[in-house]
Amino acid sequence: MCFVVDGPDEPIVEALAIQPFYKAGDSLILSCRAEGFPLSIPQWIFGGQILPDFHQGVLNLTNVQTSQGGSYTCSLLNELTKEKREKNVTLKVYxxxxGSPICSVASVNNTDLQYQCKWAGGMPEAQLSFPALSNINSGAGTFSLIVTSSANLNDKTITCLAEHPIEQNSCNITARPTISDSSLFPNQDGTIITLTWEVPPTSVVTGFDIQMKGPDLLSHSGDYSVPRGSSKEYRIIQQKPGYARSADVFLLDPDMTYRFRIIPKARLTDGEPSKVHRIGPGDGLSGSAIAGIAAGIPCSIIALILLMGLIFLIFCYHKKKSNKTRYPVSRAVEKVKTIQPKAVSHNILNRGLRPPPDYNNLHQTPSERSVTLPMFVPPAP
Structure with missing residues (x-):
């Protein structure tokens, strides 16, 4: 008997199901086979090591992770001829x-604007760009682009495009001077204050104006540093660069009332003022208190009118009741009414028992009784 020994032929390697790439958590199967006699035993090699978990050339991969992406090699060896064939397959796991991409913009040297886009993580990293600012510049993961500040960028919405094989996303940013939060911290004597503020990542700021309303500040000698101006208008007392986040103001008169606010600026453009910070003794009702009182006056008037109407109705009711017709009462009824309190009090003293009969009255003669006898009138002839 004669045997023809050949092979192995060129291996056939395929992935099921075939995709350009796989997402982390997917499952797939790699298979490898080749014709020849005797049949060659396939082996799967990854990272220079032979993988043990396969059967008859079939490698089952479940819940794959990005660390499992790369080149897989199928090796077949004819044990008789020692002929060896190999074939590679590249597995992409993304x-x-x-989260989502984050955009920000900041002032650089008070003349330029630095736009930044960041989308962390991912395999591979996302490609980021600002098409409205540049068509040729882009970056992976984190991308920054510095442009010259100009008036047409103020309040203009700029979009960052974030492209990834699995998904595409974007974020928008509008360059405008804004302040997200501010605070005032006085010293123990109330003569020095420290103003602090925060700038959101979407704000473009090249400087700050510190404004005050109230009396002028004191000099170190205790006098006013400049002649008193109008205390009813805000005026600039300090100017700070775009990177500043605090300012010290001194010397204040502890017996006077001051108000402060911070104005963010983008070159010549003023942003919205911060909230007003007040320090000093009270100087009357606040605007909100006055508004509350003004709103309550109409309600008080209406309530007063309703109360007066109710009093008038009660008065009319009692007057009408007192004007009802009263009929004359006979003397006997009046006598009964006059005697009734005594009888009532007598009944009360005797716990409701009837009074005993008047025996003296029973033994009196008819002439002694105070009873009027009927008169006899003779009939007419």
Missing amino acids: DSPL
Whole structure:
């Protein structure tokens, strides 16, 4: 008997199901086979090591991660001829970046603007760009682009495009001077204050104006540093660069009332003022208190009118009741009414028992009784 020994032929390697790439958590199967006699035993090699988990050339991969991406090699060896064939297959495993892209803009040297876009994580990293600012510049993961500040960028919305094999996303940013939060911290004597503020990542600021309303500040000698101006208008007392986040103001008169606010600026453009910070003794009702009182006056008037109407109705009711017709009462009824309190009090003293009969009255003669006898009138002839 004669045997023809050949092979192995060129291996046939395929992935099921075939995709350009796989997302982290997917499952797939790699298979490898080749014709020849005797049949060659396939082996799967990854990262220079032979993988043990396969059967008859079939490698089952479940819940794959990005670390499992790369080149897989199928090796077949004819044990008789020692002929060896190999074939590679590249497996791409991608993972999405975390969350959503974040945009920000900041002032650089008070003349330029630095736009930044960031989308962390992912495999591979997302490609980021600002098409409205540049068509040729882009970056992966984190991308910054510095442009010259100009008036047409103020209040203009700029979009960052974030492209990833699994998904595409974007974020918008509008360059305008804004302040997100501010605070005032006085010293123990109330003569020095420190103003602090925060700038959101979407704000473009090249400087700040510190404004005050109230009496002028004191000099170190205790006098006013400049002649008193109008205390009813805000005026600039300090100017700070775009990177500043605090300012010290001194010397204040502890017996006077001052108001402060911060104005963000983008070159010649003023942003919205911060909230007003007040320090000093009270100087009357606040605007909100006055508004509350003004709103309550009409309600008080209406309530007063309703109360007066109710009093008038009660008065009319009692007057009408007192004007009802009263009929004359006979003397006997009046006598009964006059005697009734005594009888009532007598009944009360005797716990409701009837009074005993008047025996003296029973033994009196008819002439002694105070009873009027009927008169006899003779009939007419």
